[in-house]
Amino acid sequence: MWNLARVAASVLSRSRRFSTAIPGPCMVHKRGTDILHDPWFNKDTGFPLTERDRLGLRGLLPPRVISFEQQYARFMESFRSLEKNTEGQPNKVVSLAKWRILNRLHDRNETLYYRVLIDNIKDFAPIIYTPTVGLVCQNYSGLFRRPRGMYFSAKDKGEMMSMIYNWPAQQVDMIVLTDGSRILGLGDLGVQGIGIPIGKLDVYVAAAGINPQRILPVMLDVGTNNQKLLEDRLYLGLRQPRLEGEEYLSIVDEFMEAVHARWPKAIVQFEDFQMKWAFETLERYRKRFCMFNDDIQGTAGVALAGLLGTVRAQGLSLTDFADQKIVVVGAGSAGLGVLKMAVQAAARMAGNNDAFARNKFFLLDKDGLITKERKNLDPAAAPFAKDPGDFMGLREGASLLEVVRKVKPHVLLGLSGVGGVFNEEVLKAMRESDSVKPAIFAMSNPTMNAECTAADAFKHAGENIVFASGSPFENVDLGNGKIGHVNQANNMYLFPGIGLGTLLSGARFITDGMLQQAAEWYVCDNCNEPIST
Ligand SMILES: NC(=O)C1=CN([C@@H]2O[C@H](COP(=O)(O)OP(=O)(O)OC[C@H]3O[C@@H](n4cnc5c(N)ncnc54)[C@H](O)[C@@H]3O)[C@@H](O)[C@H]2O)C=CC1
Ligand SMILES: CC(=O)C(=O)O
Numbered sequence: 001m002w003n004l005a006r007v008a009a010s011v012l013s014r015s016r017r018f019s020t021a022i023p024g025p026c027m028v029h030k031r032g033t034d035i036l037h038d039p040w041f042n043k044d045t046g047f048p049l050t051e052r053d054r055l056g057l058r059g060l061l062p063p064r065v066i067s068f069e070q071q072y073a074r075f076m077e078s079f080r081s082l083e084k085n086t087e088g089q090p091n092k093v094v095s096l097a098k099w100r101i102l103n104r105l106h107d108r109n110e111t112l113y114y115r116v117l118i119d120n121i122k123d124f125a126p127i128i129y130t131p132t133v134g135l136v137c138q139n140y141s142g143l144f145r146r147p148r149g150m151y152f153s154a155k156d157k158g159e160m161m162s163m164i165y166n167w168p169a170q171q172v173d174m175i176v177l178t179d180g181s182r183i184l185g186l187g188d189l190g191v192q193g194i195g196i197p198i199g200k201l202d203v204y205v206a207a208a209g210i211n212p213q214r215i216l217p218v219m220l221d222v223g224t225n226n227q228k229l230l231e232d233r234l235y236l237g238l239r240q241p242r243l244e245g246e247e248y249l250s251i252v253d254e255f256m257e258a259v260h261a262r263w264p265k266a267i268v269q270f271e272d273f274q275m276k277w278a279f280e281t282l283e284r285y286r287k288r289f290c291m292f293n294d295d296i297q298g299t300a301g302v303a304l305a306g307l308l309g310t311v312r313a314q315g316l317s318l319t320d321f322a323d324q325k326i327v328v329v330g331a332g333s334a335g336l337g338v339l340k341m342a343v344q345a346a347a348r349m350a351g352n353n354d355a356f357a358r359n360k361f362f363l364l365d366k367d368g369l370i371t372k373e374r375k376n377l378d379p380a381a382a383p384f385a386k387d388p389g390d391f392m393g394l395r396e397g398a399s400l401l402e403v404v405r406k407v408k409p410h411v412l413l414g415l416s417g418v419g420g421v422f423n424e425e426v427l428k429a430m431r432e433s434d435s436v437k438p439a440i441f442a443m444s445n446p447t448m449n450a451e452c453t454a455a456d457a458f459k460h461a462g463e464n465i466v467f468a469s470g471s472p473f474e475n476v477d478l479g480n481g482k483i484g485h486v487n488q489a490n491n492m493y494l495f496p497g498i499g500l501g502t503l504l505s506g507a508r509f510i511t512d513g514m515l516q517q518a519a520e521w522y523v524c525d526n527c528n529e530p531i532s533t
């Protein structure tokens with residue numbers, strides 16, 4: 001499912017120092033019920049009699065030893081009967097029931113949890129990750145039973161350096177950090193956003209084999225501006241508006257310094273920060289700490305891999321990418337990250353012709369086409385703003401439909417967070433694309449925020465499209481024995497490789513070059529080197 005060896009290899013090739021990150025043998029210092037209540041070490045009824053004696057467990061478990069394989073089979077049986085028993089019930093009920101049964105196992109016995117996750121990743125990824133993780137975050141305060149990861153709040157200012165030592169593991173390799181301010185396309189979910197770091201780190205373990213005892217999900221709770229949550233009596237986070245400006249940054253600074261002091265080599269993945277803080281923190285920390293922003297950089301890498309893959313699917317040479325016209329809908333952290341990396345790749349393919357490459361990209365936000373006439377033009381979007389009237393008379397704020405009709409793009413890529421913006425008219429306009437195999441990437445998450453469904457894309461834009469979505473959709477039956485294949489364009493296909501490659505190489509920093517190479521190697525089956533060098 002994941003082409004991680006390739007991604008990790010490309011990161012290794014870009015980093016200078018090599019060291020080993022293979023964990024050493026693990027000593028258990030606990031005894032008796034402390035072991036049974038510790039999901040890292042608990043084997044449930046699987047402890048053999050010799051271990052029961054050695055660890056003070058004799059009498060604390062039913063006498064029969066049930067092997068790991070039997071426990072595995074029993075869990076899968078329970079899961080399958082849950083599926084059967086909930087058939088026909090609303091999607092939300094079924095999804096949360098599946099998440100609960102997996103979460104209970106995670107709380108009890110991590111070894112078994114990760115085994116079933118790894119073996120059944122196709123079935124379980126949509127539960128522990130998008131789309132169900134979105135639902136879990138929305139309902140987190142009500143679903144909360146046991147804590148997972150760490151919580152640093154604005155009230156902990158001055159305490160973080162000592163708090164970091166409350167984490168029980170000696171070594172942490174991989175941290176996913178959020179402030180909950182832009183969870184998927186669901187907006188500000190405050191402390192409830194912790195579900196995202198948990199889900200992302202589960203993917204690290206399942207896909208990259210990162211040691212689960214060396215991961216740490218972190219929530220930085222600086223308040224929330226979500227009025228509904230502030231009024232919710234069960235809400236588990238700080239009931240105050242979000243910190244802003246220097247007050248906000250001082251909390252993130254303190255956390256980063258605390259992490260670095262205890263685990264200088266830990267990688268910190270910033271996840272689901274609202275745009276202004278996503279860009280600002282990336283610039284602030286990228287040359288001081290081993291960190292990256294997944295929404296800006298991870299998404300860019302995976303989107304570029306998808307875009308290049310589409311060129312290959314069209315039977316063209318990869319360097320023909322430079323000639324493709326691409327409409328990007330959404331000028332936030334994800335859209336701008338994709339645009340920056342894609343323009344860089346196209347410019348190199350066009351002989352370092354940046355202006356030529358830029359010309360081929362069209363950027364829209366909620367106010368339509370972004371041109372240099374835009375009032376309060378965001379500096380991050382400015383490099384991609386068009387000269388008004390430059391392309392077939394397209395004006396500032398032109399609608400998506402008008403842009404698609406006039407540009408006839410090869411690719412329509414959505415990172416707007418708005419479900420359905422690729423409506424019937426827009427999709428039908430893609431039939432006039434200059435490409436024989438146009439690409440439609442509805443990358444926003446979760447499912448209800450996707451710019452269009454897979455079925456609508458094939459129905460309105462035609463059967464010969466390349467379709468990809470951020471959250472999974474079923475393949476579409478096109479009739480006459482034909483299938484409309486659905487690909488998933490989600491940064492989960494990249495970030496585990498980035499983390500693993502960085503860890504194995506001991507790279508001190510994560511550069512754009514590493515991400516770019518990871519994307520390009522992904523699609524380059526027979527290359528010994530990236531395509532664009
Ligand atoms: N598939 C993947 O791997 C990833 C998907 N995403 C998804 O992308 C979405 C956006 O994420 P961010 O860029 O971080 O959010 P953001 O809030 O920073 O940016 C959203 C952008 O969309 C624009 N927008 C809003 N309504 C629009 C409309 N009707 N038409 C055109 N543009 C519109 C906004 O003006 C803004 O520029 C989210 O749903 C997120 O889940 C984000 C990262 C990775
Ligand atoms: C996939 C992801 O990182 C997002 O939707 O934010």
Ligand SMILES: [Mg+2]
Nearest residue numbers: 271272294295
């Ligand atoms: Mg994200």
